[in-house]
Amino acid sequence: MKPSTAYSQYHPKWHRTRVSTLWWSRKWSYLKFMLRELSSVFVAFYVVILLLQLHALGRGPEAYLEFQLWLQNPLLVVLNGIGFLFVLFHAVTWFNLTPKAMAVRLRGRRLPNVLVAAPNYAVWLAVSALIVFLLMRQG
């Protein structure tokens, strides 16, 4: 980082307050931001579970059963519950922020944000339903 040169030249005695390390706890919107960013930890956490699942799947039925039993560990269930809330939070914030980044225009007018976000939710529902269907279908 190169030092900001402009300052002290004119005002040798200016006062600068340092940002505290806990700045994000000062305000609900900052805290929400931090939680949103931390949701990524649970995204990675799920990928690890998925990798373990694939690993077990590759090693045969016994290993897979073992994996399924391992998932019943109460500690893991609690962690997964928390993780689920976080990834849900990630999904909702992500869908709501897309319109801001896109600025979709139709016939020269900018589409209202709700209209840009709505298809996200529709696709989300459809994808989730499809996955449940694929996994739960009998036979």
Place this chain on the structure above:
Amino acid sequence: MANRSNEPFLWALFSGGGVAAAFLIPVLLFLYGLAFPLGWLQPPDYERTLGLVQHPLTRLVLFLLCFLSLFHWAHRFRFTLYDGLQIKHLNPAINLFCYGGAVTGTLAAAYLLWTLP
């Protein structure tokens, strides 16, 4: 266009991962983390699961999900460490941890999906 940074590339992976994770992970985590272990729903057995995952399209989707989600995590977590803890001076270590982790996970995903029976 000298010294263009690679940030756009990393940001694209981050965004792709954000989309993939948002669409797929909530339902998957709900099923495998809560609904199946707690007995709310009956999980598909080994044969069926294997059959589903063996399909080339599933393999592709799962690979992309792992790859992009991990880079999504790497990007966000890197900035969270920078800003949240103000430890920007540890930059190289943070980058190694985040992107190294993402690359390792991606390779693992590729290997596991490739060697599936």
Place this chain on the structure above:
Amino acid sequence: MAETITIEVARYRPEQEAEPTLQSYEVPFNKDWVVLDALNYIKDHVDGSLSFRWSCRMGVCGSCGMTVNGEPKLTCATFLSHYHPGPIRVEPLRNFPVVRDLVIEMTDFMEKLQSVKPWIVREDDPAPAEGEFLQTPEQLDKYKQFSMCINCMICYAACPVYGLDPQFVGPAAIALAQRYNLDSRDQGKQERMDVLSQHEGIWGCTFVGECTEVCPKNVDPAGAIQQYKLAATQEWFKSFLMPWSKP
């Protein structure tokens, strides 16, 4: 006596104190008064040594930004009644060095603003006699929102990224760069991109989104930055996949 309200003002007089301190004043509680009116009352009737900036009193000049009860606000548009019964704490804008009392040092912002060339850049630069550049209402509409910025720096005060890393170009400068990028008369996109595609440009932003929340003019700098990221990424892939194509 009529009702009064307490105003706690941050004082910093570099010649006599090393750290800012708070000083309380009682001012008449007048429903129609804004925080700036109270400060002017103090300056005119109680303590002439209080320093602060203001000019237009109507949310146009952008010079009266301060921290009111922890939130960055235009003090000429923030009513006392909103904080009744008080007390109201008035501090200088966050994330900037304080010169005196409520006056902050803004050279850094001015330099950043200039670095993104917030004016119409032309390759040809025709003489005024050749006539004006034409623009349709639709073309105007594309950037109008971003052109409402009054350079009040309130978004900088709300931005944790700027607070943590003063090298970050910051919300308003990027929104204004985008304002000119989207202007049909402008040809300076590439020059601005060179500045903003640096790490300290758009990539420092983590989309906290607070700049958009606090902006008194609904400029939506956070949106501008994300749109810029998207554009820069498309540009990057284009020049990566097709290095021969001229940007």
